[in-house]
Amino acid sequence: MSQFRARALAPVAAAASLSLLLAACGGGDAESDSATKATKGKVTLEFWSWTDGIEAQTKVWNKAHPDTQVKFVNPAGETAYQKLRAAVNAGTAPCLSKMDGMNLANFAADGLLTDVTKVAAPYKDKYTAAAWNAVSPGGTTFGIPMGSSPLFTAYRADLFEKYGIEAPKTWDDLITAGQKAQKENKKVKIFNMAGEDPSTLVDLSWEAGAQWYKVEGDHWVVDFTSPEALKAGDIVQRLVDNDLASNASYADPGVFRTWDLGTTIAMTTSTWQLPIYDTNFPKSKGKWQLADSPVFDTAAPRTSSNFDVLAVLKGCEYPDRAAEFASWLSSGEESLTTLTDPASKSGLFPAVPDVSPYVDKIIPTGMFNGRSDSAKVITDAASRVGDQWQYGPNYAAMYSEMQKQWGKVMKKELTVAEMLKSLEKWTVDDLNGKGVKAVAAG
Template identity: 85%
Template sequence: MSHFRSSALATATAASLCLVLAACSGSTGTGGDTAASPSTKGKATLEFWSWTEGVEAQVKVWNKEHPETQVKFVNAAGDTVYQKLRAAVNAGTAPCLSKMDGMNLANFAADGLLTDITKVAAPYKGKYTPAAWNAVSPGGTTFGIPMGSSPLFTAYRADLFQKYGIEAPKTWDDVIAAGKKAQKENKNVKIFNMAGEDPSTLVDLSWQAGAQWYKADGDRWVVDFTSPEALKAGDVVQQLVDDNLASSASYADPGVFKTWDLGKTIMMTTSTWQLPIYDTNFPKSKGKWQLADAPLFDTAQPRTSSSFDTTGVLKGCKYPDRAAEFAAWLSSSKESLTTLTDPASKSGLFPAVKDVSPYVDKIIPTEMFNGKSDSAEVITTAASRVGDQWQYGPNYAAMYSEMQKQWGKVMKGELKVKDMLASLQKWTVDDLNGKGINAVAGS
């Protein structure tokens, strides 16, 4: 994510936010257009880019029921969609709405490419979890509406856990202990997988431990990769590496599923969108899996992590109030969610709303699991435990790319996790300050 750009604004609130997001420049808006007016009149057509299966059909439902606000759906699937969106905003031809992950929404807000919809979005805030709303409100200003979430929980080979005399881990310390015990029974088995190209394990564990890598604080960003919580997460990763407890199957390898299907790796943290994938790709181990809550750092304060899909409102949108209304209907109305969360829609969507209970049962591939735990309860619990302290900072995407470069060395034992975290903290602070954004190290 590149830097937040914004201009000097008239109100004190906007001016204060401007200081948080960037050294103010001459562009319009706070990380984008100024706060949207509460309502627009007359008929309107909104262009909407998305690449989620099933969404186009829901757009047609919306259009039948809302003749005053018509939505034009554009299938924007492709690896270059974000580049195309940037070009469209700069050319003045951007859609009103687009699907975005949380990281890219913050990125676009940073570059002044979104519309501040804080006022018009306020009526919908209560429908979603606090963590989901954080994902559309980098720095405290709202630029979109949550679409879907991916809360993490555990899937494990119950048959092999029983064989090796271990139980589903309740904490990350339990994961380490279970991995060691399993290897005493079978030296070739691994408890977990950490791909050399994918540092998401460290992100998830840091989130779960209560770390805040980025925090908006008054007129500055506090960057803290070396807090006690972050180092606690890093220590778990380090133990997995040092004790050779984790496999290193690459997610770019088409055969990656074999490490779990053949029992070479016996546990994973997973999420709702992945369940249909396992049902298809675990033919030998079908029916031998069981779900459990994600391992915890603090049993008194259970917390897990999630990624989020959002619907961003682009700079130049003439009807931000209508855009927010449609986006909220798409991702929170029972009418829309009942269809989109059905596996038949192939959307892979799991809601970001507060009450997910109506949408859980049908996403569970029952033949995949042994029926000895309440899978629906595990998933519902995970959705309620996503830590709401996590924020995507102004250069998160660029930081993540830097972390990927160093992560491979960590997996090879050439770099300690704590040293990587210290390096990333300095890199992130220097990068932000170099872009005119006030940032300080937190630890």
């Protein structure tokens, strides 16, 4: 869970998957000739991104690739998605744009992206299966993975020792540790769950092996009430019922104090958050330690991740060149060596199978007590991201609905099981209302 923020179909069914499974209202962008044919000659393609360090890498590419020149545009992050939608509708969209996996699924469903399944296929093996899922909702590929943020744990080792607890290996262990710590200090919390941020439930569901969205035949199956999803929900419910979690808002600049002062003693965290420690945890520097994220099954450990992606927009005339550049940017050794360096300020962590060359330099060693192998924790997390998870065509809208109900869960006005049942019905009704065939797993 981001504590400071807010499967493929058979090839013959690919075209059908776009129209039947993703198309909302006007439908998706049918596969064009340009999406399957090799572009010849010199071209210039426009690329939008609001990530630090990317423009400099674009210049490196342009020097080495005179036939594919990339025009970099920074559209400003907060309004970028609105600008992208307007540009597609006006026929002035860039060929390529940064976005997250959730928005890629949403843009694809609204017919704003180009099917690049064929031209992207040569690059598939450069990324993890979970990352490729993020650019292939419904089995149709609309872009290239950019970065990942696999989950692991950071905890106050000094306070764990004081309260006689160890880093939890399972989520049940986390509950037990929280209860034991409170016997020593009734004011301490083991975890934090903000009232506006249901990412805890998303991550636990992913880690438990749940599949909220999946494709079967010509329709989506929506399943928020599977045994795996309910298992994740039960952990959240126990954290709430036993008052084991603080509720510091991630919108509050003072949120860091709950960990720095030791009132909350553990968190799940990720790579892009590590630099935050040095500047925001001054009192607890050197008292932290990293550990694997708690799991549901120690024999088959699974974690979760958010993904940044590079999406090919509707109307792109050179999707093959766009995919080639995107793959170089997000998997090329030269590019990754630069972008994963904290000096670039990109915050990028690769979505490639072997992350080991890029781990050591992102670890703020002064923050940790040196009693665990931080690099191994991060590398293991990257290899354990569950590849069953898929973003559905209305995931962004569903998440907004979940946010509304999550606050009631935190206030004990609604149970997690009730919320999951409600979300399942809401999601199915919303999809069918948009012309996307969907059924509840029931």
